[in-house]
Each structure stands twice: as structure tokens, then as C-alpha cells.
Amino acid sequence: MGTLSEFRLMRAASAADAVRLRAEFPASRFIAGGTDLLPNMRRGLVGAEVLIDLGGVGEIREMRRDGDTLRIGAGVTLATLAADPPVVAHLPALAQAALAVAGPTHRRAATLGGNLCLDTRCQYYNQSEDWRRGNDFCMKRSGDVCRVAPKSSRCYAAFSGDVAPALLALGAEVELLGPQGLRRLPLADFYVDDGMNWLALGPDELLVAVTVPLVSGRASAYEKIRVRGAIDFPLAGVAVALRRDGELIGELRVACTGVSSRPEFIAGLDELVGKPLDDAALATMERHLKRGIQPMETTLVSVPYRRRATPALAKRLVRRLWDEARQGA
Amino acid sequence: MKELLTLTVNGRLREDAVAGNALLIDYLRDTLGLTGTKQGCDGGECGACTVLVDGEPRLACSTLAHGVAGRHIETIEGLSTAGNLSRLQRAFHEHLGAQCGFCTPGMIMAADALLRRNPQPSRDEIRAALAGNLCRCTGYVKILDSVEAAARCGDVAGVAA
Numbered sequence: 104m105g106t107l108s109e110f111r112l113m114r115a116a117s118a119a120d121a122v123r124l125r126a127e128f129p130a131s132r133f134i135a136g137g138t139d140l141l142p143n144m145r146r147g148l149v150g151a152e153v154l155i156d157l158g159g160v161g162e163i164r165e166m167r168r169d170g171d172t173l174r175i176g177a178g179v180t181l182a183t184l185a186a187d188p189p190v191v192a193h194l195p196a197l198a199q200a201a202l203a204v205a206g207p208t209h210r211r212a213a214t215l216g217g218n219l220c221l222d223t224r225c226q227y228y229n230q231s232e233d234w235r236r237g238n239d240f241c242m243k244r245s246g247d248v249c250r251v252a253p254k255s256s257r258c259y260a261a262f263s264g265d266v267a268p269a270l271l272a273l274g275a276e277v278e279l280l281g282p283q284g285l286r287r288l289p290l291a292d293f294y295v296d297d298g299m300n301w302l303a304l305g306p307d308e309l310l311v312a313v314t315v316p317l318v319s320g321r322a323s324a325y326e327k328i329r330v331r332g333a334i335d336f337p338l339a340g341v342a343v344a345l346r347r348d349g350e351l352i353g354e355l356r357v358a359c360t361g362v363s364s365r366p367e368f369i370a371g372l373d374e375l376v377g378k379p380l381d382d383a384a385l386a387t388m389e390r391h392l393k394r395g396i397q398p399m400e401t402t403l404v405s406v407p408y409r410r411r412a413t414p415a416l417a418k419r420l421v422r423r424l425w426d427e428a429r430q431g432a
Numbered sequence: 433m434k435e436l437l438t439l440t441v442n443g444r445l446r447e448d449a450v451a452g453n454a455l456l457i458d459y460l461r462d463t464l465g466l467t468g469t470k471q472g473c474d475g476g477e478c479g480a481c482t483v484l485v486d487g488e489p490r491l492a493c494s495t496l497a498h499g500v501a502g503r504h505i506e507t508i509e510g511l512s513t514a515g516n517l518s519r520l521q522r523a524f525h526e527h528l529g530a531q532c533g534f535c536t537p538g539m540i541m542a543a544d545a546l547l548r549r550n551p552q553p554s555r556d557e558i559r560a561a562l563a564g565n566l567c568r569c570t571g572y573v574k575i576l577d578s579v580e581a582a583a584r585c586g587d588v589a590g591v592a593a
Contacts, residue, residue, distance in 0.1 A: 106455075108453065109453055111433065137495060137499065141476075141493075141496070205476075206479065206564020206565075207489070207542075207563055208565075209476060209491065
């Protein structure tokens, strides 16, 4: 691995200052925890002439509750999120997803915003410069062809953040600060199904916060499969939010990661509301889920395995939340 | 372009001219000659470069030197005092926690941070705290034994030794 390329490090004093610097220096990047960006820069995957350090921006590290909404600053670390009592109590999927990211040392540095904006990953991309040159590069960096789908005109690198599916299942929104001010977006609209341009984030915008509704009676959970149990990106990850009305499904929301170029909110599950959770319902969920995901050969682990494991994870989580809801009722 | 970096390393206040793109591991190893902090992998996957920043473990290979300006950095060199190993270091020695030794500085720094905030951790808590530290000799059992032994001794960190 090489050393870092030459760049200037500039410190932003506030979120507005960060956005101003970003507009002033087009070849710049924001840096918070740096656990994704710095290894990628060292591998020559990402270049920047200026890095804008967000470490001094206190306003993006705040968490506060406004009525039925929790507003979480994008600079809050994953370690904080995973252990925060209101998050653990009311948004368990979010706490579990934060805890599932990398190792404990990464989580102390890595931020919510960084995980939501995580670079997409692929076995042909997350390699040294020499390795990639030996394979004629790929379109995501320095090449023309997607090695995973050579006939395709787009890149299929997989979005591999753990926190995004949890927040999709929980119905979160993002707050983006740009030169024109603040805009809000449902998290689902923040992502694009394209491995090279996976964020609907303007070139001079900063993700400053996430707002998550606190819905009473809603249970949630996140689980992922990975090669190394202690620390690894997801081969597939699933978040479920479920509300049980007696013996009927009151609400069922499912989102996945690692199996498309964006985290996927699974559409069509509304049809299960008001029905019992039986084998037919789980089969319906599996059908929608398989339609919504598109794992490609972005990992060494096979595509058929990830296609089968994703609905298996979802069914396991749904059954568990369903049983827990009855015990709690 | 070099800029003045002020921070504390192993209890000593320092001011050094450091390039804006220098990583903390490069500053520690190349500028200060503190080569106890190891570079094991190519980017945040192994934990060998773990140091403490204000008492919390951080990966020196994925941290900019200027990103920790004004903070207190501790490396493996800071644990022994007057030539005496800290109890955690001694426990690794006595319980064969080090095999080839390459992961050991990172293991000890991560374990040291754990024992400071949780002096009597369970075996599972030790596992969780060291989850990001890889030992390619796979000597994990002895590493866990070493941390448990140090915890039993009561003393925690090199600073307190």
C-alpha cells in the first residue's frame, strides 16, 4: 500500500464553513473518521487535492429528541450510536447495525455520515494499484469495463454500509446542507443504483443529520452475514421493522445491504399488512425480496449463496421479532 | 506542505513540522522513531497499529497526524516505566501472549484501554474489545489468558505501573 498522495488538510469550523470550503475547492473531499476514505486513498482509489476535516464541527455531533423524532448528527460515532440508551431502547436495528460495522476501534472513529456515504465495494475495486493494473483496472477507477458485468455500461460495485438498511427500515430522512441551505430527503431517495454514483448528494453538499421517527409498538433488528465474524463488510445484511397487532401483521418493513449498488428498501410488503404471519406470508416476503435485490460477483463468496442467504436472514429476523412481540404483549 | 503539529506523545508535549498528508503511524514511526507501533495490513484490517488517543484505541494507519492535534497519544513505548514492563506487558510475557510478536503492541494497547474502563472484564468482553486485532499466529487463547491474568493482578495501565 502506498503512502497518501499530496493534499492540503483544511479544518472546517462549522457545517456552513465546510460547505463553503467544498464549493471553493472542487477537488476536495470531506473527512470525518477517515476509516473508509484513508485506506481508499492509500490504494489510489480516491484522489483529492484538499481534505476538509470535520473533526472540529461540533454541531454535527449532537443528538436530540424532538417529540416523536430522534435527530442524530452525521458526526456521531458508530460506537456512540451502538451504546446510546434511547437508540438501543427505541431503535434496536440502528444500534445493532452500528455495532455490526467493522471492529471496535473503527467504530470509535467512524461516523454515522461516513457509513451512510460509504464507498461501494467490489473484489475488482478494493485492491492495490498493482493488482488492479494487472487486471486492466475497472470502470470505477482508471478502467473502462465493469469486471463483474463486462457487457454492462454501468458499474455494479455493491453498497456495503450496515447502517443504511436499518435506517431505511425505520423510515429515516437525511438533512443535506448546501450553499442554498438545508434540504431534507427520505433516505431511500439519497441512494442511486449505480456503483460509481451511488449518492444523490450534490457536489457541494454535506450530510449533516439523520432524523428517525420513533414509532410506538414497532420492533426492529439488523443482522448480516460476513466472512470474518469479528470484523467484516456484509456479504448481505437485512434490517426488519415489524409491528404486531395481535395475531396480524401491523407493519412490515425490510431493507437490505451488500446485494445491490444501493441499500434496497423492499417494496410491496404492504400487501402483508392485516394478514397473519404464516408460511404463505413469509413466502410472499421472500418473493418480493428476491425481486428487490441483485447480488453480483462483487465478493469472493458466490452469488447464489448470497441470494439464498438474504431471504433466510430476513425470515429469521421476522420470526424472532414476531415471537418477541407476543412475549412482550 | 508541512505544518506545525502540537500534541502529547507518551506524556511528553511535542511540536513537530509534519506534512498535512502524514498518517499518525508515519509520524510515530518515521518522525519520532517509535517503531513499536506496527503496520500490519494495508488499511485498517488488522489492528497492529492500535495506539491510544485520549485513552481510546485508534488505528494509527487510518488516522491523519494533524487529525489528532492537541490530543494525548500513547504507544507501546509509553507503557513501561524505568525499564519495568507494565503488568499487562508482563502478563503477555508470562502467559505466552506473544508468539511472533507482531500483533502484540496493538493487542496490548487495545487491552490496556479495555482494562482502564473495565478493570474486571469477562472473557467475552475481552474478545469483543480485541475483535479488531488480528493474530496471524492465531495465538488468541494465550492472548485472552494474558489479559485475564493482568486483570487479576488488579493493576491496569502502564501509566499506573
